[in-house]
Amino acid sequence: MYKTIQADVVVCGGGPAGINAAIAAGRSGAQTVLIERYGFLGGMSTAALVYPWMTFHTMSGKQVIRGIAQEIIDRLMRMSASPGHVRDTVGFVHTITPYHPEMYKIVALDMLKEAGVRLLVHSFVDKVQTEGSEIRSVRLTTKSGKIEVNGRMFIDTTGDADIAYLAGAPCLQGRDGDKLTQPMTMKFRMRGVDLERVKQYMLAHPDEFYKKTPFEELETLPLSGVLGFYKHWKEASLPINRDQILFFTGPEEDEVLVNTTRVQGLDGTDVEDLTEAEEAGRRQVLLVAAFMRDKLPGFEKASISSVGAQIGVRETRRLDGVYALQADDVVQGRRFDDVIARSGYPIDIHDPSGKGVTAAWVQGDGAYDIPYRCLLAKRITNLLAGGRCISTTHEALATTRLTPSCMATGQAAGTAAGIAVRHGVSPADIDIKELQLALTQADAVLA
Template sequence: MALVRKEREIPLLKMCDVLVIGGGPAGLGAAVSAAREGMDVILLEKRAFLGGNITASYVENCNYFLRNTPFKAEGLYAEIERRCYEEYGNDNARSYNQKAFSSEYLKLYLDKLVQEEGITVLFHALVNEVIMEGSSILGVIVQTKQGPQAIQARQYIDTTGDADVAYASGVGYDQGREGDHLCQPGTVSLRLSGADTRKLLENGRDGLSEIGRQFKAAYRAGETALACKRQDLPFGRLTHGGLISYVNYSCAYGLDPTDIQDLSKGEMECRTYVYDIYHYLKRTYDELKNIEIASIAPEIGFRDSRRIHGCYKLTIEDMESNRHFDDVIAVFPRFYDMLAPDAYMDGNGSVEGKGFAGHIYEHVVDERTFEIPYASLIPLGVDNLLVAGRCISADHVAESGVRAISLCMMTGQGAGVGAALAVKGACEPKDVCIAELQDRLRSLGLNIPSKEGA
């Protein structure tokens, strides 16, 4: 059944060169890079703060998997990491984890960053409709308290994580695992205060990591009696003041991240698990006997959602063979992290054999890398749109590497420069000069191989 809405005029709120929709890692990469190319940029964000999952799901130790590897953060991510550390420190009592930052201070820093770059940011700006003219977007519609308002741009970049703008423009997409379309679980993270930091780190040990290990063993032995199907317990920063800034545990399975009924069910289900894990930790560990729930993440976070149909679909075979692309816009250490969509946590964690059963986690090994082509950012069927972040064109397992936060920022940078070159050249993003795009990305600190070196 459907209701019919009468056509109405939508007031035009603003115009710009490049409009970026979604202020997470990819959106920041896109907006800052386009602004640095001299573009007039507007960034729309449905929440009240920037950072996407870093700030909304407390993912503060984004590049943990680069520790003890030859790889370093690149481009805008490296800059943010450095400047956040310089301005706010990181009060991390676990000394090996110095690159983690507080996502609350990150919110403050990102406000400053976008203002320094001359980007117009509009918060509370949900976009779920576009006005098309042929195969181009004429404007997007922002749902505001004053009713729908339109914003028009010469180029658009969708960094919503869910490809909401591409979807509204009619771009085809895949979602979830090939076959059953199940996505990875949604998670509501939490913060705990009142931990006994001194005791947790006594005698050079890392009590939190030990608790994580013990938890997994107890869960597998059926001793925890917890309802949440997640079996492991990753902890984030531990501060000298006794805050555990990120507990990534509470998972709801089988949700469609774009369905409001599933989202509503998932938020409530996850909050029951938040209370369960808090209570379990408090009663089980002496070092945690005084803990309180300091905060519950404002919104359920997802690791995957829609993935657009683009000019090139990145596959696991490409990543495994480190396939070289003439239009490469990002190179990243080979790594996969997929929470089993069906909560089946057994399996050996490997992508070998491509049975893809269970939780897949492949560490960064030696100097193995994979490349992302610009064509994976170009949606099929819409002329003036680029897509960046976790929703680019990729298969499901490939996405579990593509979703890495610092890589989402890099694909954002590729889209930001691509859109800027399209504005300058009065052409479509698919027609920009690839050599120039790659040169600009190198100048922004990305390590793009030259054709001769490829």
């Protein structure tokens, strides 16, 4: 016999999207359970050291993501665990948001408890029980045996569309044709970095750094990120299919987060591929760290201080939902009647097989709408998605996968689930105006 738990809303995946979904559902009055496979919350933001959060703003500096996501930032700032939104000295976006991952774990726990959410960590979903077109329960493997969680509404915030896939909802993976996904990256931190020396080198050698770096402001801006050292990287000829170094500063004054390793051609939903990726990523970390220490100005006394608990995964499965957000929707800044979130992050595709990154910025006012239909599954009537696995094309995923966007779609999914429970209808049948009103009242930006 399995132990059974009853809930109104079951959220699977405790990353930023799942945290925000569960908080929103709990605040709606729905009895909510959040399931997470690790012993801590935060998903890629904590387990894989994805840092900083980017971006809450358009390129002109207009904030288009607030709501629960901004509440989290405000709490972190009060704890001196985030400086808030700061200028991106890489120049790829207008702002980035550094944060302390250990503090984020606690803030998330506090907010979930305040919302009345029941949390189950160290719990891995290995089966989804369906009846007709509805999910009845998810089965968990835990240290204390099997647990079955029954619910009325289910939200997939696993990042990999695990719940949708196990329930039989249509899913897609990778780009059209070869199905290859964006590469995985093993991120790591280094301490002992002389960031002032790094900045002075940048000012003296601007041609060696990203063309959008705001050099005219760099003297007065705190250094938040660096993309370049092209000459040093080329001369090193490391066996990593990338053409530059990328790192972000913090959270400590002498610390950086390095986003440079690249593991390509492997499937993040295949356990043998993931095993290979973890090994390859950790070996690359040692190569990159040694290169930075030996060759880059400012890194002479630096050393590795932490490495991700797992490799960072940009793309795996995603929902093939009622509507798939298109690249043109993003670039043209398209508006939708059923908007539930906005984003100003550009399309940012790390090449699945080559060295480069393909980018396309949002036109118009610098933001695009994410429609509610992207959260709705086909075939399964009581399933919503939030975060990285919402319904998009491969190209559009390259913007919606970023954490602030995931936070926003997670909040929308949780709010929608709460409304569906209250009215006793499927998520597809709720009044979109009621959902939009609830979101705007919770300080989400929809216009």
